[in-house]
Amino acid sequence: MPDLTTTLTDYLDFELAFIVAYKLDTYSEDVASQVREEVASRNLSPEKLDALVQEKLKTEINDHQQKICPRCSSQKIVTNKEEFHGNNKAFGLDSGKPLTFIEYKLCGVCGWNFLVDETREEKNERRTSVFLSIVLFILIVLLMTYVIEWATS
Numbered sequence: 013m014p015d016l017t018t019t020l021t022d023y024l025d026f027e028l029a030f031i032v033a034y035k036l037d038t039y040s041e042d043v044a045s046q047v048r049e050e051v052a053s054r055n056l057s058p059e060k061l062d063a064l065v066q067e068k069l070k071t072e073i074n075d076h077q078q079k080i081c082p083r084c085s086s087q088k089i090v091t092n093k094e095e096f097h098g099n100n101k102a103f104g105l106d107s108g109k110p111l112t113f114i115e116y117k118l119c120g121v122c123g124w125n126f127l128v129d130e131t132r133e134e135k136n137e138r139r140t141s142v143f144l145s146i147v148l149f150i151l152i153v154l155l156m157t158y159v160i161e162w163a164t165s
């Protein structure tokens with residue numbers, strides 16, 4: 013995040029806490045030290061930072077509009093665009109142009125990826141739907157067995 017330093021003051025205390033907890037390792041030493049300076053100027057001790065993070069992690073956020081980060085509750089959501097190129101050269105399909113773009117949202121603070129990261133609620137929903145489709149499949153198989161037996165008897 014190259015423009016992080018110019019906007020450090022825009023970050024709320026809890027957002028800085030999440031940056032320290034989740035992203036500091038990914039920054040260059042230059043940026044990381046600027047983050048540490050900002051943290052120090054706000055008198056945020058490691059204990060305070062930790063408390064801020066823990067408090068947010070306890071809060072469950074279920075926002076389906078992707079405007080609030082479900083992990084840190086920040087509203088600094090950024091949109092990323094990635095290109096996908098075809099690599100089926102053997103089939104002559106590689107035109108050199110991107111085949112498609114994928115747009116996805118990321119939390120600008122803690123790096124939560126809306127495309128791959130799942131909230132607890134989403135995980136449960138997914139488990140439920142997998143479970144239901146298994147049950148449905150078994151029912152269909154049973155029904156077909158029954159119908160076949162009925163038809164051949």
Ligand SMILES: [Zn+2]
Pocket residue numbers: 030081082083084085086119120121122123124
């Ligand atoms: Zn976040």
